[in-house]
Amino acid sequence: MKLLDISNLSVKFSGKRTVHAINNVSLSMEQGETLALLGESGSGKSVTLKALLGLLPPKRTQIDGQVHVNGTDVLGLKGKALQKYRGGEVSMVFQEPALALDPVYTVGHQIAESVMRHKGIDKANAMATALDMLDRVRIPSANRRLHNYPHELSGGMRQRVMIALALACKPKLLLADEPTTALDATVQIQILLLLRELQKEFGMGVIFVTHDIGVAVEISERVAVMYAGQIAEEGTTREIIRDPRHPYTQGLLAANLHDVARGARLNAIPGAPPALESKPDSCAFAPRCPVAMPECRAALPPVFEPGPRRRVACLRANEPIAAE
Amino acid sequence: MLSYLIRRLILVLPVAFGVSVICFLLVQIAPGDPLTAIMPVDATADEQAAMRAAYGLDKPLPVQYAIWIGNLVQGDMGKSIATGRPVAAEVFGAVKNSLLLAVSAAVIAFPIGIFLGFLAGYFQGTWIDRAVTAVSIMGVSVPNYWLGIVLVIIFSVNLGWLPSMGAGPGGSSAWEWDWLHMRHLVLPAVTLAVVPIGIVSRTVRALAGDILTQDFVQALYAKGMSRVDVLRHVARNAAATALSVMGLQLGYLLGGSILIETVFNWPGSGFLLSNAIFQRDLPLLQGTILVLALFFVAMNLIVDVAQAAIDPRIQRT
Numbered sequence: 001m002k003l004l005d006i007s008n009l010s011v012k013f014s015g016k017r018t019v020h021a022i023n024n025v026s027l028s029m030e031q032g033e034t035l036a037l038l039g040e041s042g043s044g045k046s047v048t049l050k051a052l053l054g055l056l057p058p059k060r061t062q063i064d065g066q067v068h069v070n071g072t073d074v075l076g077l078k079g080k081a082l083q084k085y086r087g088g089e090v091s092m093v094f095q096e097p098a099l100a101l102d103p104v105y106t107v108g109h110q111i112a113e114s115v116m117r118h119k120g121i122d123k124a125n126a127m128a129t130a131l132d133m134l135d136r137v138r139i140p141s142a143n144r145r146l147h148n149y150p151h152e153l154s155g156g157m158r159q160r161v162m163i164a165l166a167l168a169c170k171p172k173l174l175l176a177d178e179p180t181t182a183l184d185a186t187v188q189i190q191i192l193l194l195l196r197e198l199q200k201e202f203g204m205g206v207i208f209v210t211h212d213i214g215v216a217v218e219i220s221e222r223v224a225v226m227y228a229g230q231i232a233e234e235g236t237t238r239e240i241i242r243d244p245r246h247p248y249t250q251g252l253l254a255a256n257l258h259d260v261a262r263g264a265r266l267n268a269i270p271g272a273p274p275a276l277e278s279k280p281d282s283c284a285f286a287p288r289c290p291v292a293m294p295e296c297r298a299a300l301p302p303v304f305e306p307g308p309r310r311r312v313a314c315l316r317a318n319e320p321i322a323a324e
Numbered sequence: 325m326l327s328y329l330i331r332r333l334i335l336v337l338p339v340a341f342g343v344s345v346i347c348f349l350l351v352q353i354a355p356g357d358p359l360t361a362i363m364p365v366d367a368t369a370d371e372q373a374a375m376r377a378a379y380g381l382d383k384p385l386p387v388q389y390a391i392w393i394g395n396l397v398q399g400d401m402g403k404s405i406a407t408g409r410p411v412a413a414e415v416f417g418a419v420k421n422s423l424l425l426a427v428s429a430a431v432i433a434f435p436i437g438i439f440l441g442f443l444a445g446y447f448q449g450t451w452i453d454r455a456v457t458a459v460s461i462m463g464v465s466v467p468n469y470w471l472g473i474v475l476v477i478i479f480s481v482n483l484g485w486l487p488s489m490g491a492g493p494g495g496s497s498a499w500e501w502d503w504l505h506m507r508h509l510v511l512p513a514v515t516l517a518v519v520p521i522g523i524v525s526r527t528v529r530a531l532a533g534d535i536l537t538q539d540f541v542q543a544l545y546a547k548g549m550s551r552v553d554v555l556r557h558v559a560r561n562a563a564a565t566a567l568s569v570m571g572l573q574l575g576y577l578l579g580g581s582i583l584i585e586t587v588f589n590w591p592g593s594g595f596l597l598s599n600a601i602f603q604r605d606l607p608l609l610q611g612t613i614l615v616l617a618l619f620f621v622a623m624n625l626i627v628d629v630a631q632a633a634i635d636p637r638i639q640r641t
Contacts, residue, residue, distance in 0.1 A: 055542055083548045084548065086545065086547065086548040087547035087548030087549075091546065091547060092543075092546045092547075094539060094542075094546075096539060099538060100539045100540050100543040101540055101543070102540045102544070102557050102560075102561070103561070103636075103637055104557075104561050104634070104635055104636060104637070105557070106636075113547075113549070113553070114547040114549075117547075117548050117549065117553075118548060149636040151636075151637055165547065166547075169548075
């Protein structure tokens, strides 16, 4: 059974301003796979994760399409079943651990609380599980840290606690929403390595949301590039790095800091992402695309599948090497 | 925690000293001579001087203060000029009655305020929120002495359900926990509760609304917590601040009920205070203000300590 199967997911926010945050996204993952969702701010990465956990505000959100995790219809979950699913089947590591932990409870309590809810065990046993989890995320003197409050820990330590919390109930799928963005560079690498080890240890699937290609390469087997609430390109990490077919992916790869001479201009993609007030009816990237053709502005680009589980949503994807 | 408590207790001493100095001086600044209130109009200058000396009012202010404070620490607050009775007995009898009224009002106001505030905060922006906001703004804005009179007209005069004044049979010092006495408490306590209901519900609404938008609330839902669990977390986060507001409100209820006690002829400290002012009864005035002010200081101390116990972010060492 597939771990994750998203088909034609669309999310529209209404309110003061209408935003078509996600437009016909289809995505699937096998058990134990690590997928990086890559894209710039506002491309719909975080919204995808929140939709997966049913965390979008129901009143202002219209969700269409299907989401199945291990065969469970996620969008249809309600009440107790939804609570059981959240944190049990799928759990999430947030971007800013300082804000995602409750400041007035000890970290041990916050982990134990989740364990008690999902495993139905008493507080003492849940605290023992929490201690074990703190050990597993390599927090030194875990016994003491268990009774610390979040503000008494460093940023890296807090993110380790967040990971321990997310993994405490052995989820099948871990959603990591830019978990290293708020951390120092050295701590970032430690957290990435930790996540990679834990992923192997627990054998779970991981969706890793990031805007940093370097991070995506480090952690993931597969990459899906998102733009304007759509998947622009998907493939193995190797394919995406070696043979990017979508001009947007090429632009992202070109816009890194390696091999740039001091004083030279960085290779940024010109323009800004669209506001998505209406659903895109042509290629959303065309206004910023260096190789756009008139046809690109006329209709949505077809999806080419150059290989198994490899796809590119671009008219020019079949050209041998697209111009840069 | 213990060292925090001790340090906080030591800090109370200078505050209490300042309070006593201000109490003493404020009363000296107030216009009017206490002697004119009790001396016959045709008293000679000699008689006035003798009376002045008898009350120690002829000595310089620092000496008067030293004598006053010296007696105070021995539990002697002097004698009332108007009645000749010891101030301590008068003040504590009245403060007891005021405390009874204030605590009753708080018992009514705080649960209602907290409940309404949570309701409005949770349903922020909906008609529930607007209804609660309207109620609480009305509670804060309506002059409560006027409300007291209106309630008396409705429930005492027209319906005849509840008494309009006093603290029950036996006067000010014969309180019993039976309906015969407690029915006297209902109208003043309800009247007094209206303002803190408004203030507490506004505070809790703002706190709950703010906390609910924080990331950790979403993180709680993400780990499978129910609404009730989340509300428990929100309550714990709001507790420290809400508690400090409620502590101060209790202080205001005790000291600020002069108008209500006057409207309902409640034999409390506010009632005593207004009598003492009109009679220029300096020892009584000083004693009452001092006890009320020290109560405020004590309330602050309790709130600070409770806050530190609840919220780990407040420095305890």
